[in-house]
Structures are given as structure tokens and as C-alpha cells.
Amino acid sequence: MKIGNVEVKVSILSIGVFVIFTIFLLVASVFSSDVRSQLIWLIPGLFLLLVIPVVLNYMSRSEYADITPVYEAAAKAVRIKLINENMIGKPVRIEGVVEKVRFRFLNRPQFIVADRSGEIAVKMFTNPDEDIHEHDVVEVLGMVIHRYVAVGDPVINCVSIKRIGKNAGPAKER
Amino acid sequence: MSQTDIPAGNPAVPGIYYDLAVPVFSFGGAALAILTWTSGISIDLRFTAAGCVIASFVLAYLAWIRPKKDIVALTTPIYAIIFFAVPLDDAVATIVLELLYAVSLSILLVRLKYRFGAPAATHEKGTLSGPLGEYVEKTQPACAGLPPAAAHRAAVVFLRYAAGEYGDVQLEARGGILLLDGSGNAPAFKTAFEILAEQAAITEKSLPRPAWYRQFTSADEALLARPLPPEKKNDEGYDAGFDAALDNALLLLFAAAWNASEADRGHLRTAETFATRVIEG
Known part of the structure; x- marks a missing residue:
């Protein structure tokens, strides 16, 4: 679904929640006249379960679209091995192969990106512009952050991840 | 265990x-x-x-x-x-x-x-553990004659690079070259400063990797953490020499600072994990 210039995606989880509550509501309304009398509120409430994630997704994606040019100008291209705790808060640009993709179903994907020097977790707090899969060669723009707010190893808070090459196969085999 | x-x-x-x-x-x-x-x-x-x-x-x-x-x-x-x-x-x-x-x-x-791996390695006060410790110990004689001011500048350059402050690295590295007195193993340390100045400038300005870049010579090899790679590019056009030059320069400056500027050891500890990652490759 596209709103303005922003491609909005609803996560599988949100759709799942909507479907489950729809089934609950259907069953409850069949067996209970009390529920049927409240359908005028319950049905809009049910749709809010879809609308709220869509609105949040639109807001986060439009925000990311606005700050991407800032990162394109400020981020420095570095090898993954050189990213360390002293770089917390610094914008960086890395290129590498996606080795793993996690939590895609939450619209909060986490990619493990590797180059010749090492690998790093790339966390994104919304879904990327394009579908990124394992073994894609990508360019990542983002900021170095701690894994758990103030502690943990350095990871990249991703602002933009773009496919720049064809499927490359696992990085360690190359 | x-x-x-x-x-x-x-x-x-x-x-x-x-x-x-x-x-x-x-x-x-x-x-x-x-x-x-x-x-x-x-x-x-x-x-x-x-x-x-x-x-x-x-x-x-x-x-x-x-x-x-x-x-x-x-x-x-x-x-x-x-x-x-x-x-x-x-x-x-x-x-x-x-x-x-x-x-x-x-x-x-x-x-x-x-x-989640092993716990952080313990070390006695004033020493480093693992390959980094061995390398720093190996370079100790070569660092003995370094002027303290140059060794301090090596610490500054290393820490600035670790923090991603590439603009400052260029300036500090040029200052470090001026502080070397040209004695003993100074040529290797001078090359290390030059490599960092050059590569920091490339990173800061987001320039493509040049075909010709500053490298250590075979005369410096005894002081380096890793051997000099073959100069030719591999099949994918990747030139390992560029990255190896940076890694060796960073480690040589870390060793210089650790061995010849004791007052900076506390600061260098904050980037010890980074230095360990660089040497372990």
C-alpha cells in the first residue's frame, strides 16, 4: 500500500492479531446478544488494530526517508572490523553480504551483515524500502549504537539498507 | 576450561x-x-x-x-x-x-x-593479553628510542581513528611525523603516521580507494603485526594491501604509544578491544 511517496507495509503479526480478534468477535457475536448490541463499537475497534500499525509504519518510514539524505552526506565508509565502542553515535556506511535476517515478521528486521573483515548486527526499527534476503550484497547507512541502549557490543541502527549486488552466496565461502 | x-x-x-x-x-x-x-x-x-x-x-x-x-x-x-x-x-x-x-x-x-563467548580476559596491571600483548612486547625494543612526545601523539592518532574522528587523525598524524627525530626505527613509525593520515583523508572525504597508496616496505616487516600481502589484486579486484597497511599502521602506533608513553595506557585501554579486533583480523 502506498501513501504519498511512502510504501507502507503491515507486519504479519499485525495481520495475525487482526484475524484472531475477528474470529473471536464473529464467534462471540453468534453466541452472545450482548456482543451483537456492541458491534457498532467493536467493529471500528477491530479495524483500529490494522489502522494503528499502518499509521505508525507510515510515520516511521516517512521519518526514515527524510533522514536518509543526511546520512548519505555524513556517513563514512568503514570496514566492519573497524566499528567499535568508541564510535558510538557516529554515522557509518558499510558494504557486505547479508548472512541472516531475523524478526522480519515484526517489521523490525535485524540483519547480520558481513564483509571480508568481520560481521555486525544491523538493526532496523521499520521495514526497509526493498525486500532484503540472505546472501544479498547490500549497502547499509546507519549509526553505531550499543546493542542494549547503554551496554552490549556495538551494532548499527540502520536508516537505509539497499541491495547493490546480486545474490553473492555466503560471505565465508567467497 | x-x-x-x-x-x-x-x-x-x-x-x-x-x-x-x-x-x-x-x-x-x-x-x-x-x-x-x-x-x-x-x-x-x-x-x-x-x-x-x-x-x-x-x-x-x-x-x-x-x-x-x-x-x-x-x-x-x-x-x-x-x-x-x-x-x-x-x-x-x-x-x-x-x-x-x-x-x-x-x-x-x-x-x-x-x-556469548568467554568472559573478558583478565590481565595484570600494565600488561596486555593475547596476540596484542605478544605483539606489543615484540616491538618494545624498537619503541625504546621513540621521543615521548611522538609516542603520545601516536596514542592520540590511534584513539582518534578508533573513535572515527578521521578529520582530526590527518592533523595529528602530520604533527606526529614532525615529532619523530629520525633515529633508530623512526622510518617505520613515520610510515605508520603517513598511512593513517592518507587513509583517514580518504575515509573522511569518502574517496574511492586509490591505485597507489602509502605502504610499509620490506625493511619495516620485522615490526609489523602481519606480513605484507602480495601487491596484486585478487580475481574480484580486491587489493588486500590497502587494508593490511591500515591494520599494521594502527597496531604499530598502538604499540609505540603503549611502550613509550606510559601515561597514555589508561586511554589506550578504552580502545583495547578495538586493537584486539584489528590484530585478530
Whole structure:
């Protein structure tokens, strides 16, 4: 679904929640006249379960679209091995192969990106512009952050991840 | 059990005792609960649950001392307190809960050891461990004649690079070259400053990798952490020499600063993990 210039995606989880509550509501309304009398509120409430994630997704994606040019100008291209705790808060640009993709179903994907020097977790707090899969060669723009707010190893808070090459196969085999 | 499994902060207690404490306390508490229940002794089973609580704190400590933190293991004390602070009416339910919790902690301990690596290595004050320590020790004679001001500048350049402040690196590295007095092994240190100045400028301006760049010569090789790679590019057009030059320059400046500028060691410790990553490649 596209709103303005922003491609909005609803996560599988949100759709799942909507479907489950729809089934609950259907069953409850069949067996209970009390529920049927409240359908005028319950049905809009049910749709809010879809609308709220869509609105949040639109807001986060439009925000990311606005700050991407800032990162394109400020981020420095570095090898993954050189990213360390002293770089917390610094914008960086890395290129590498996606080795793993996690939590895609939450619209909060986490990619493990590797180059010749090492690998790093790339966390994104919304879904990327394009579908990124394992073994894609990508360019990542983002900021170095701690894994758990103030502690943990350095990871990249991703602002933009773009496919720049064809499927490359696992990085360690190359 | 490797040497690095000894937790930091208290080398007097071997790491295996901490590892064993988790199942011993958690299953021990559960076993005590079973014993008191089967022998008909009427006590509050919450006392036996203290074993699970202690085991949770030990597991959280083991997670805390690792460089890579496991958030699940770190939060187990919270769950232990929540689960066992409020007594269950049924003794059987309490015992089952304690047993299940002990099993969970044991699984988390195994997961912690296999997925989150060894605890941070301990070292005596003023020394470095592992390959980095060996390399710094190897370069000690070569660094002995370095002017302290140049060694201090080497620390500044290294730390600025580690922090991603590439604009400052260029300026500081040029200053470092001027402080070298040209004696002994100065040519290798001068090359290291030049490499960092050049590569920091390339990174700062987001320039493509040049075909010609500053490198160490074979005369410097005895001082370098890793051998000079063949100059030709591989099939994918990747030139390993460019990255190797940077790694060697960073490590040589770290060694220079560590050996010849003792006052900077505290600052260098903050980037020790970075230097270790560079040398371990």
C-alpha cells in the first residue's frame, strides 16, 4: 500500500492479531446478544488494530526517508572490523553480504551483515524500502549504537539498507 | 576450561566454580524442597527457592562479565524474585516450579557459554593479553628510542581513528611525523603516521580507494603485526594491501604509544578491544 511517496507495509503479526480478534468477535457475536448490541463499537475497534500499525509504519518510514539524505552526506565508509565502542553515535556506511535476517515478521528486521573483515548486527526499527534476503550484497547507512541502549557490543541502527549486488552466496565461502 | 574462562575481577575464584554454582544452587534448592516435603517437615518452601534466586544472580554475573551481553541471562534475577517471592499454596507446584526453573537456568548457562563467548580476559596491571600483548612486547625494543612526545601523539592518532574522528587523525598524524627525530626505527613509525593520515583523508572525504597508496616496505616487516600481502589484486579486484597497511599502521602506533608513553595506557585501554579486533583480523 502506498501513501504519498511512502510504501507502507503491515507486519504479519499485525495481520495475525487482526484475524484472531475477528474470529473471536464473529464467534462471540453468534453466541452472545450482548456482543451483537456492541458491534457498532467493536467493529471500528477491530479495524483500529490494522489502522494503528499502518499509521505508525507510515510515520516511521516517512521519518526514515527524510533522514536518509543526511546520512548519505555524513556517513563514512568503514570496514566492519573497524566499528567499535568508541564510535558510538557516529554515522557509518558499510558494504557486505547479508548472512541472516531475523524478526522480519515484526517489521523490525535485524540483519547480520558481513564483509571480508568481520560481521555486525544491523538493526532496523521499520521495514526497509526493498525486500532484503540472505546472501544479498547490500549497502547499509546507519549509526553505531550499543546493542542494549547503554551496554552490549556495538551494532548499527540502520536508516537505509539497499541491495547493490546480486545474490553473492555466503560471505565465508567467497 | 580455558584460561579466559576465569571471570574478571576475582581471579582467586576459578571460573568453573561460578559455572557449577548455577546448577548446584538451583537443583540443590529443589532437592532440599523435595526432601523437606517428603519427610513431612513443615517449613515455608520459599527458603528452598533461595537456591534458584542465588543461581540466577550467579548466572547474571557470568553474563555481565562477558563482552557480548546476554539480555536473557542478565534478567533472570528479576524472574527469580517474581516467581519465588509469592509462595504458592501447593507444595508440589512450588517444587515443580523450582525444578523447571533449575532446568531453565542450566540451559541458559550452556547457551551463554556457547553463544556469548568467554568472559573478558583478565590481565595484570600494565600488561596486555593475547596476540596484542605478544605483539606489543615484540616491538618494545624498537619503541625504546621513540621521543615521548611522538609516542603520545601516536596514542592520540590511534584513539582518534578508533573513535572515527578521521578529520582530526590527518592533523595529528602530520604533527606526529614532525615529532619523530629520525633515529633508530623512526622510518617505520613515520610510515605508520603517513598511512593513517592518507587513509583517514580518504575515509573522511569518502574517496574511492586509490591505485597507489602509502605502504610499509620490506625493511619495516620485522615490526609489523602481519606480513605484507602480495601487491596484486585478487580475481574480484580486491587489493588486500590497502587494508593490511591500515591494520599494521594502527597496531604499530598502538604499540609505540603503549611502550613509550606510559601515561597514555589508561586511554589506550578504552580502545583495547578495538586493537584486539584489528590484530585478530
